[in-house]
Amino acid sequence: MRIHAVPQRQGAVVERARTLPAGCLELSRLAGDIAYVRPYVVPVSREDSPTVDGVANRAVLIANRTAQLAALEAPEGPVLTIGGDCGSDVAPIGVARFRYGEGLGVMWFDAHPDLNTPSTSPSGAFHGMALRALLGEGDPEFAASPAVGNAVLVGARSIDPGEQAAIDRGLVAREGVPGDRVYLHIDLDVLDPAEFSGATFPEPGGLSIDAVAAAIDALPVPVVGAGITECSTTDRAEILKLAPILEAVTTALQRGVPS
Numbered sequence: 001m002r003i004h005a006v007p008q009r010q011g012a013v014v015e016r017a018r019t020l021p022a023g024c025l026e027l028s029r030l031a032g033d034i035a036y037v038r039p040y041v042v043p044v045s046r047e048d049s050p051t052v053d054g055v056a057n058r059a060v061l062i063a064n065r066t067a068q069l070a071a072l073e074a075p076e077g078p079v080l081t082i083g084g085d086c087g088s089d090v091a092p093i094g095v096a097r098f099r100y101g102e103g104l105g106v107m108w109f110d111a112h113p114d115l116n117t118p119s120t121s122p123s124g125a126f127h128g129m130a131l132r133a134l135l136g137e138g139d140p141e142f143a144a145s146p147a148v149g150n151a152v153l154v155g156a157r158s159i160d161p162g163e164q165a166a167i168d169r170g171l172v173a174r175e176g177v178p179g180d181r182v183y184l185h186i187d188l189d190v191l192d193p194a195e196f197s198g199a200t201f202p203e204p205g206g207l208s209i210d211a212v213a214a215a216i217d218a219l220p221v222p223v224v225g226a227g228i229t230e231c232s233t234t235d236r237a238e239i240l241k242l243a244p245i246l247e248a249v250t251t252a253l254q255r256g257v258p259s
């Protein structure tokens with residue numbers, strides 16, 4: 001397997017996002033130690049760019065995607081992406097959708113559904129639009145084509161009105177396993193901030209680290225890719241708490257896909 005560290009912060013606009021790049025690098029080191037893989041750091045921009053068409057830092061995000069797509073050309077798989085904001089998981093999931101076809105489903109472990117469009121977003125932050133883009137909607141520049149057909153939200157508890165409307169019309173499910181092969185997207189804000197305090201956009205409540213690891217261990221279908229995003233802390237003790245999740249994810253990825 002490969003580990004791609006994507007120290008992108010421009011998809012988040014909160015102050016705490018300033019430390020996302022450093023948190024990404026620290027978390028990717030631990031992931032590398034656990035998986036015995038040297039992380040590849042994708043050369044994303046450290047700059048900002050203006051809000052265009054309702055998306056903050058839009059030009060920078062497009063440039064960052066080009067760097068990610070170049071890294072995703074590597075033939076060895078599967079890939080564990082360590083973000084960065086949740087927008088850093090859009091390119092790898094889009095590539096997985098191409099590679100694995102319609103049966104690919106996405107499990108979106110996140111306190112937020114990330115189902116905004118530029119017109120419903122309260123912030124202009126692309127990380128809040130990431131899943132909507134993967135489902136083929138929102139800003140056409142980012143809308144996946146082919147789109148992901150099936151996604152399940154896990155742990156969502158801070159939902160904007162435009163996101164609720166998308167859920168109500170059945171764009172995503174709230175339980176079950178979304179396909180015969182799955183991509184795991186794990187925004188660390190899915191966790192209870194009382195246990196892990198290092199996420200960029202924490203929300204009260206949430207899942208325990210052990211519950212997330214157990215849910216991954218119990219998946220009945222192959223895991224073809226994964227992303228762990230929104231780590232804004234460099235506190236070693238805090239990051240070490242995440243080891244059970246990294247173990248579960250790397251074990252699932254290394255198990256591979258039966259041919």
Ligand SMILES: NC(=[NH2+])NCCC[C@H](N)C(=O)O
Pocket residue numbers: 086110112114116121122123124125127128129160187189200201230
């Ligand atoms: N993956 C995340 N941390 N998303 C935060 C999104 C917050 C809010 N819903 C927004 O669109 O701005």
